[in-house]
Amino acid sequence: MRILILGAAGMVGRKLTERLVTDGQLNGRAITHMILHDVAEPIAPQAPFEVTALTSDFSRPGEADRLVASRPDAIFHLAAIVSGEAEADLEKGYRINLDGTRFLFDAVRRVGDGYRPRLVFTSSIAVFGAPFPEAIDDAFFLTPLTSYGTQKAIGELLLADYTRRGFFDGVGIRLPTICVRPGKPNKAASGFFSSIIREPLNGQEAVLPVPEDVRHAHASPRSAVGFLMHAATIDTETIGPRRNLTMPSVSVTVAEQIDALRRIAGDKVASRIRREPDPDIMRMVAGWPPRFDASRAESLGFKAEESFDEIVRLHIEDELGGRIAG
């Protein structure tokens, strides 16, 4: 079993790598080789199998062909320019998120000779744009209101068409906002959903740029890895031709996020949030979906947390060794 991860240096990519190293196998087959790719150098972990770390811009013609030349059995495509940056830099967003994805898909197609890997693509709830129904189900249409969401929606369409054509066996998973993201903020406009939990638990102040009644859908980094592993191993016959699935999530308001933080870490921690409305972020967030009916993914065995309290506790357990800065 050979595995290729694009976007391996990102937060989810690193956690997926750790999980695969720990498991040593995927779908009952021992992992023999793993290629970790990113535009920033991925850290190759100690592993009971060969690990190759590669650094390049996969949106340069020919790069993707090089990555799939060894015919990996499973490909995780996590590489993306995040929402805020894709909005600020139109050409870069389209080059990486659209051209890069297409070059990868075409590289797999061109291998030919019966090669048909499992390909897991991380899409996003940003493929949906307001106005929304009460809960967005799997038959709700794609109306992205950002360039990032547009690029992800295009990736979904290409994934479905190339899967239908038999070039690979694709599964697209629409990740909700991953919360609590560990480490430093990235350029995603959704970053504050994590920082208002992460920074206070670290004894630092966090800025909240939107009103507390903003509702949003979340899943933990641990769930994100679980989604990816399940997408890589599920019997795709059970999915059918509609290969892009909205992942389960916990829908809460910002006020409910803060309540959970207060319940678990106390008033002092929860008081480290400073309200500083940001019209740009408020406008983007207003176009994001607040709640999903992910019954299709749930019936296919994808699982997220049950409550935001659980999400906060997982962060303290996985990232802080159980310790809170009181």
Place this chain on the structure above:
Amino acid sequence: MRILILGAAGMVGRKLTERLVTDGQLNGRAITHMILHDVAEPIAPQAPFEVTALTSDFSRPGEADRLVASRPDAIFHLAAIVSGEAEADLEKGYRINLDGTRFLFDAVRRVGDGYRPRLVFTSSIAVFGAPFPEAIDDAFFLTPLTSYGTQKAIGELLLADYTRRGFFDGVGIRLPTICVRPGKPNKAASGFFSSIIREPLNGQEAVLPVPEDVRHAHASPRSAVGFLMHAATIDTETIGPRRNLTMPSVSVTVAEQIDALRRIAGDKVASRIRREPDPDIMRMVAGWPPRFDASRAESLGFKAEESFDEIVRLHIEDELGGRIAG
């Protein structure tokens, strides 16, 4: 008022050109110049304004920039590889229908300097794929089951994003199957819907490759031109950010098409249809939508025929000078 038509040599492009020449104006402004572009040489009509006919492959880098250099006020983008050919030739379909469209949109974007033309894009009901609800409304999601439908859906997403960004003022219209197409069959898998009417009226035999209970949605060539003209002149403030609209149509079974032909032209004409099932076409057609709720477009003033009888009569009037081969 300068106008650019891409795909001007096609059936709808020629009829749109005729209409613009007859009208001499668009939205109350006199037409001063029209550029007709296609990969096959468009015929430049006699007109009371300057007409330039250009032939090139607009999916070649730089071509689209040349086409928009004169800053046309209205752009009609009708150029496409049709469904059957896009399915048979994956690379050609993606090159013209995806890359070509994107080159055009980017060329308009790069003009800059306040340039923001009206851009009318012909999408297709092929953006929808089975299984369907009873009638497909404007909030039904995009699930194309052909590469052509995938490419059109991607064009819709790009149109909406580039409109949102202010690069042009886009309107995407999802054309139903245009029936009765005059002239020779094109490579579209949907061609038989027209030929079973057109050929018998011309005294020739037509082949029906699907069962008579197949239901499909149609509008006449005259309606198609009407949709384009309305899309080019409508106040887009009334459309809002969801710029892609399903056009009105007449939903009938093949049996009802044949009944209409028999009512209007008699038994002898209707008997010129030979049943010859084609599994490839049956499979493609099974993935196409049978009926639409186009209330959004209707409320915005788009109009189609009321019955299939009307569609047959329009064909006899517009294409046959009122004469039927009895």
